[in-house]
Amino acid sequence: MKIHILxxxxxxxxxxxxxxxxxxxxxxxxxxxxxxxxxEADIVLFNSSPSSSLLSLLLECHKLKKNNxxxxxxxxxxxxxxxxxxxxxxxxxxxxxxxxxxxxxTIFQSNWSKEKNIYLGMKKNQYETTILNxxxxxxxxxxxxxxxDKQQKTKLIATSWSNNxxxxxxxxxxxxxxxxxxxxxxTFVGNSPFKFKNIILKEPMNSEALANELKSHDIFITASQxxxxxNSLIEAxxxxxxxxxxxxxxxxxxxxxGGEVFKTSNEISQKLDLIVQxxxxxxxxxxxxxxxxxxxxxxxxLKKIYDAKENNSKVKFPSTFDYxxxxxxxxMWRLEEKMYAIKRRVxx
Numbered sequence: 001m002k003i004h005i006l007x008x009x010x011x012x013x014x015x016x017x018x019x020x021x022x023x024x025x026x027x028x029x030x031x032x033x034x035x036x037x038x039x040e041a042d043i044v045l046f047n048s049s050p051s052s053s054l055l056s057l058l059l060e061c062h063k064l065k066k067n068n069x070x071x072x073x074x075x076x077x078x079x080x081x082x083x084x085x086x087x088x089x090x091x092x093x094x095x096x097x098x099x100x101x102x103x104x105x106t107i108f109q110s111n112w113s114k115e116k117n118i119y120l121g122m123k124k125n126q127y128e129t130t131i132l133n134x135x136x137x138x139x140x141x142x143x144x145x146x147x148x149d150k151q152q153k154t155k156l157i158a159t160s161w162s163n164n165x166x167x168x169x170x171x172x173x174x175x176x177x178x179x180x181x182x183x184x185x186x187t188f189v190g191n192s193p194f195k196f197k198n199i200i201l202k203e204p205m206n207s208e209a210l211a212n213e214l215k216s217h218d219i220f221i222t223a224s225q226x227x228x229x230x231n232s233l234i235e236a237x238x239x240x241x242x243x244x245x246x247x248x249x250x251x252x253x254x255x256x257x258g259g260e261v262f263k264t265s266n267e268i269s270q271k272l273d274l275i276v277q278x279x280x281x282x283x284x285x286x287x288x289x290x291x292x293x294x295x296x297x298x299x300x301x302l303k304k305i306y307d308a309k310e311n312n313s314k315v316k317f318p319s320t321f322d323y324x325x326x327x328x329x330x331x332m333w334r335l336e337e338k339m340y341a342i343k344r345r346v347x348x
Contacts, residue, residue: 168223
């Protein structure tokens with residue numbers, strides 16, 4: 001069984017899907033189940049997320065199925081995008097149509113994501129599962145992690161590649177203005193729409209540099225809204241940082257007993273105190289799957305569908321109308337984004 005990941009990979013610092021799928025690809029390579037040649041693949045893993053290349057990627061999937069009715073297409077779905085951005089329902093509809101008519105299996109990144117996608121109209125697939133993400137263990141690990149010292153200022157850190165306001169920036173702005181900086185210091189790494197007075201702002205880093213930065217801090221903060229499975233949170237916790245997260249999206253599933261969650265900004269100081277007072281307990285309670293465990297879960301799920309196909313189970317094959325319908329949703333999404341950009345220029 002040969003697997004290919006159909007994704008426009010980027011080098012250097014980029015979004016969470018890019019970093020995670022790189023790590024999964026490395027696992028498939030390690031177990032000798034990966035092929036760079038899509039024509040040699042039995043299974044193609046597709047990542048449903050908005051991108052400038054989405055139309056061409058969907059067309060490629062349609063051609064794959066048209067030219068090889070035996071090939072299996074598995075959808076790793078994000079979002080819902082509508083919950084993350086408060087717009088772009090059309091792109092969610094495109095993913096749902098694509099998933100229903102062409103994808104032989106679906107992988108959700110959290111139970112929260114599954115629940116919200118179904119709420120917006122996604123149909124149940126014959127084969128589906130939920131698998132959390134995991135980072136590259138050669139980079140994001142506890143090696144050389146700073147030892148926590150209650151006698152020193154507690155060092156907080158937050159990160160985000162995206163500068164979308166829903167990535168938690170209103171909360172970080174509140175923290176910048178209200179946190180007791182005689183007890184804490186805080187760093188933000190990434191792209192921010194705000195400048196801070198007290199929080200140290202650092203530019204996006206590659207994975208190696210980011211891991212070192214995380215390990216020099218004590219507690220990770222995430223206030224992102226409707227985040228299905230935050231890779232930045234997972235990377236930090238794999239580096240040994242207990243976390244404080246907004247009680248939204250997949251954060252609660254990821255943090256579990258390895259930190260605390262808050263509903264409003266006013267709870268942040270109290271929750272931080274809890275983590276500081278029992279730091280070692282929270283750190284020991286970090287319990288997340290490794291990339292090998294996640295990779296194996298992916299592999300076994302793909303193999304289950306592959307074996308069913310070998311036993312003459314029905315494989316999905318989309319019609320031209322199905323593709324046109326999916327394509328129309330993508331076009332409407334892109335028009336919506338152009339109108340959104342024009343409005344921003346006019347009113348800003």
